[in-house]
Amino acid sequence: MHRDPVNEKDPGRSLLFERSTMPLLKSWVESANTPDTDFPLNNLPYGAFKTEEDETHCGVAIGDMILDVTALEEAGILMPAAEEDEVFFFGDWTDFMAMGPDVWAAFRTALTALLSEENGDAPELVPFLVPQIGTQLVMPFAVSEYTDFYAGKHHAMNIGTILRGADNALPPNWLSIPTGYNGRASSVVVSGTDVRRPWGQLKGPNDELPRFAPCARLDLELEMGAIVGTCSEGMVNVQQADDMIFGYVLLNDWSARDIQGWEYQPLGPFQAKATATTLSPWIVTKAALEGFRTSTPERERELLPYLTEPGPMLYDIELEVTLAPEGKDATTIARTNYNEMYYSAAQQLCHHTTSGCPMNTGDLLGSGTISGPNKENRGSLMELSWGGKEPLTLDTGETRTFLEDGDTLTLKGAAQGDGFRIGFGYCEGKILPANEKPHA
Amino acid sequence: MHRDPVNEKDPGRSLLFERSTMPLLKSWVESANTPDTDFPLNNLPYGAFKTEEDETHCGVAIGDMILDVTALEEAGILMPAAEEDEVFFFGDWTDFMAMGPDVWAAFRTALTALLSEENGDAPELVPFLVPQIGTQLVMPFAVSEYTDFYAGKHHAMNIGTILRGADNALPPNWLSIPTGYNGRASSVVVSGTDVRRPWGQLKGPNDELPRFAPCARLDLELEMGAIVGTCSEGMVNVQQADDMIFGYVLLNDWSARDIQGWEYQPLGPFQAKATATTLSPWIVTKAALEGFRTSTPERERELLPYLTEPGPMLYDIELEVTLAPEGKDATTIARTNYNEMYYSAAQQLCHHTTSGCPMNTGDLLGSGTISGPNKENRGSLMELSWGGKEPLTLDTGETRTFLEDGDTLTLKGAAQGDGFRIGFGYCEGKILPANEKPHA
Numbered sequence: 120m121h122r123d124p125v126n127e128k129d130p131g132r133s134l135l136f137e138r139s140t141m142p143l144l145k146s147w148v149e150s151a152n153t154p155d156t157d158f159p160l161n162n163l164p165y166g167a168f169k170t171e172e173d174e175t176h177c178g179v180a181i182g183d184m185i186l187d188v189t190a191l192e193e194a195g196i197l198m199p200a201a202e203e204d205e206v207f208f209f210g211d212w213t214d215f216m217a218m219g220p221d222v223w224a225a226f227r228t229a230l231t232a233l234l235s236e237e238n239g240d241a242p243e244l245v246p247f248l249v250p251q252i253g254t255q256l257v258m259p260f261a262v263s264e265y266t267d268f269y270a271g272k273h274h275a276m277n278i279g280t281i282l283r284g285a286d287n288a289l290p291p292n293w294l295s296i297p298t299g300y301n302g303r304a305s306s307v308v309v310s311g312t313d314v315r316r317p318w319g320q321l322k323g324p325n326d327e328l329p330r331f332a333p334c335a336r337l338d339l340e341l342e343m344g345a346i347v348g349t350c351s352e353g354m355v356n357v358q359q360a361d362d363m364i365f366g367y368v369l370l371n372d373w374s375a376r377d378i379q380g381w382e383y384q385p386l387g388p389f390q391a392k393a394t395a396t397t398l399s400p401w402i403v404t405k406a407a408l409e410g411f412r413t414s415t416p417e418r419e420r421e422l423l424p425y426l427t428e429p430g431p432m433l434y435d436i437e438l439e440v441t442l443a444p445e446g447k448d449a450t451t452i453a454r455t456n457y458n459e460m461y462y463s464a465a466q467q468l469c470h471h472t473t474s475g476c477p478m479n480t481g482d483l484l485g486s487g488t489i490s491g492p493n494k495e496n497r498g499s500l501m502e503l504s505w506g507g508k509e510p511l512t513l514d515t516g517e518t519r520t521f522l523e524d525g526d527t528l529t530l531k532g533a534a535q536g537d538g539f540r541i542g543f544g545y546c547e548g549k550i551l552p553a554n555e556k557p558h559a
Numbered sequence: 560m561h562r563d564p565v566n567e568k569d570p571g572r573s574l575l576f577e578r579s580t581m582p583l584l585k586s587w588v589e590s591a592n593t594p595d596t597d598f599p600l601n602n603l604p605y606g607a608f609k610t611e612e613d614e615t616h617c618g619v620a621i622g623d624m625i626l627d628v629t630a631l632e633e634a635g636i637l638m639p640a641a642e643e644d645e646v647f648f649f650g651d652w653t654d655f656m657a658m659g660p661d662v663w664a665a666f667r668t669a670l671t672a673l674l675s676e677e678n679g680d681a682p683e684l685v686p687f688l689v690p691q692i693g694t695q696l697v698m699p700f701a702v703s704e705y706t707d708f709y710a711g712k713h714h715a716m717n718i719g720t721i722l723r724g725a726d727n728a729l730p731p732n733w734l735s736i737p738t739g740y741n742g743r744a745s746s747v748v749v750s751g752t753d754v755r756r757p758w759g760q761l762k763g764p765n766d767e768l769p770r771f772a773p774c775a776r777l778d779l780e781l782e783m784g785a786i787v788g789t790c791s792e793g794m795v796n797v798q799q800a801d802d803m804i805f806g807y808v809l810l811n812d813w814s815a816r817d818i819q820g821w822e823y824q825p826l827g828p829f830q831a832k833a834t835a836t837t838l839s840p841w842i843v844t845k846a847a848l849e850g851f852r853t854s855t856p857e858r859e860r861e862l863l864p865y866l867t868e869p870g871p872m873l874y875d876i877e878l879e880v881t882l883a884p885e886g887k888d889a890t891t892i893a894r895t896n897y898n899e900m901y902y903s904a905a906q907q908l909c910h911h912t913t914s915g916c917p918m919n920t921g922d923l924l925g926s927g928t929i930s931g932p933n934k935e936n937r938g939s940l941m942e943l944s945w946g947g948k949e950p951l952t953l954d955t956g957e958t959r960t961f962l963e964d965g966d967t968l969t970l971k972g973a974a975q976g977d978g979f980r981i982g983f984g985y986c987e988g989k990i991l992p993a994n995e996k997p998h999a
Contacts, residue, residue, distance in 0.1 A: 298822070301741035302741060306916050387740050389740055557913065558793060558912075
């Protein structure tokens with residue numbers, strides 16, 4: 120094992136003991152007690168949904184239901200702030216996120232008590248439950264700014280080998296810097312939003328000049344997203360960064376590889392990454408994941424002291440990707456784990472503040488593509504098809520190098536506890552054909 | 560002349576004739592009629608300021624005064640929207656920007672009439688005037704997202720020659736793509752905000768490993784910023800992009816060259832550009848600049864059709880940079896002109912939407928560093944000192960390769976009319992020493 124879950128400098132921070140002994144917490148919402156639900160009482164992820172009246176409300180997933188916390192706040196039953204503040208009024212968790220760890224903890228405690236089996240049948244709460252099935256989920260927070268990292272070593276090695284050969288695969292700074300670039304917050308969408316194949320400047324290796332055409336090498340990137348809760352002022356250390364993080368989501372950073380190949384030197388990816396980035400709709404809180412913390416792998420080059428983790432800040436979250444061609448069954452094309460990352464979100468967030476860059480409530484950090492050591496662990500088609508040279512065969516018999524119109528991509532993820540799991544739901548998007556003309 | 564101010568496809572779009580005949584428009588605010596003011600009635604730029612009661616109000620610069628438009632709206636004298644909407648209530652132009660070109664034009668017409676000499680002495684408006692001197696200006700709009708481009712050819716050639724030699728100076732895609740990268744909106748500040756020298760990972764060419772230390776090669780970048788007024792949905796063409804732009808400001812994209820050198824491969828600049836970007840406080844509207852339009856230079860490589868300008872979309876704006884060491888006089892270190900850009904803001908904004916990337920009210924586009932053909936036209940110290948090898952001598956006798964603590968940098972800019980100028984005021988910032996320790 121290359122991983123050391125017990126941090127030697129501070130063994131008290133390792134939470135694996137707690138993890139192994141934490142049982143399923145039982146709820147009076149029966150569907151939350153089944154072993155196959157993503158949303159037991161141990162989870163309580165935060166989302167937003169459309170009510171029958173077409174209002175947007177904040178909700179918490181419990182089993183196959185949603186607890187309407189906007190309505191609960193209005194009814195005076197569950198209030199994270201003083202009575203006159205309506206934190207959930209607009210159906211968005213951003214204000215709550217800004218309130219900080221003490222409020223987050225108190226609210227979770229109240230929520231857990233409300234939904235616990237020990238609360239009896241709670242008939243007075245039943246009217247606040249909405250079935251998940253048939254309910255439209257929307258973005259649960261306002262993305263302030265979006266940064267995408269490149270912090271998976273297997274991914275960086277694979278991409279580097281494809282582009283530059285095995286000897287120069289890893290950029291010289293990679294083992295020292297959690298490499299990242301600023302993405303485009305306006306392009307972040309919630310699971311279920313269709314993704315239109317983009318146009319862009321394309322230039323093949325043998326073309327003299329670029330042409331403007333629909334992307335022919337559209338890809339997914341399997342990532343986790345960390346959501347910043349509280350703001351920074353000046354540089355923060357890794358522990359402070361971890362304390363600022365509100366929760367995690369699944370993230371698919373759709374990528375136009377042909378646009379990227381022509382545009383990215385010298386200032387990095389731009390339009391190749393600006394069509395869409397899809398998030399899973401439920402924010403799984405740091406509190407729910409506490410028992411699944413794990414350390415980053417051993418360092419191959421000693422980190423500068425500012426990046427040292429005071430305790431385990433990655434998580435053991437199993438991940439998978441499926442691809443379903445239009446009207447056909449899905450094939451699992453990759454399985455990996457968030458614990459494969461070389462840098463944690465806390466390290467990334469700390470590095471993000473080194474320049475004094477202010478980080479704000481609602482900032483979203485993409486982990487970077489999460490691949491593992493083996494072929495079946497690769498989190499992008501660029502890697503799975505080795506730059507388009509080795510087509511992938513789906514269970515339907517079809518092959519893929521990159522995405523085709525009508526393909527539906529689904530990311531799933533869960534931390535596996537003893538008799539329960541902390542699930543993330545789905546992060547899904549379907550590819551629509553490019554517009555016939557680039558603009559109206 | 561390499562520039563062709565009359566567009567042959569549509570000569571009606573060239574506005575040079577209008578420019579040469581447009582006179583100074585006279586105001587009853589006497590200081591607006593002097594030839595040395597940045598803010599004649601022809602200009603009317605939009606800003607925000609702190610009132611004596613410490614409220615933030617929207618204001619319009621006129622001569623050496625500010626017209627308080629928040630108070631005018633409240634008094635029912637100048638209302639851009641229906642009576643019940645208080646567009647300027649929060650002292651921010653963002654809502655107004657979102658209202659679109661028809662509202663912008665009607666408001667400017669009303670404002671011009673109000674401040675015109677033909678309006679007599681207008682004693683009823685005098686209470687709405689605040690002297691600029693002693694009044695604190697603040698950010699006039701909320702920066703939604705910030706994109707910085709690399710669209711000045713002299714700058715790209717200079718930087719490329721310093722880094723890669725003259726033969727490989729220009730990246731292969733440069734003549735086809737308005738190259739840009741996403742910057743960090745949270746780091747954008749208004750003129751007058753001090754800039755703290757950042758810490759970062761630094762690695763000299765002969766160092767084996769990086770160290771974490773204060774930046775030693777802090778630089779300025781002389782740029783113009785274009786501010787997006789209305790939103791896009793899907794790709795827009797160059798004309799639509801131009802129509803979306805609300806106005807322009809001066810922009811200094813402070814850059815940590817040593818941090819940048821080590822971090823920027825392969826995903827572009829990140830922390831090197833995240834300490835601060837300073838804007839001049841007055842948004843000069845597109846309407847005020849209309850008479851100063853000029854075309855981009857002749858193409859060295861034919862552009863893909865989507866990037867073709869239907870008319871002149873650059874502006875003839877004279878620019879200069881001064882540097883004042885702590886407590887000493889300023890030296891002008893560069894003079895150039897916005898018309899040196901190879902791509903206009905409209906072309907950049909069009910390209911920004913090719914992927915379908917939604918552009919929003921308050922998005923800020925940095926032009927890229929504006930250098931000219933000669934040494935004295937270079938818009939960064941990286942160029943002026945040729946990568947630090949040729950120190951610059953200031954009028955005080957001191958030399959500079961990069962910025963030193965206590966230096967105050969000031970950008971100025973103006974479009975020169977016949978007997979008046981459309982000025983931008985100042986874009987200024989002072990360098991404070993790095994913190995002794997990187998974080999608390």
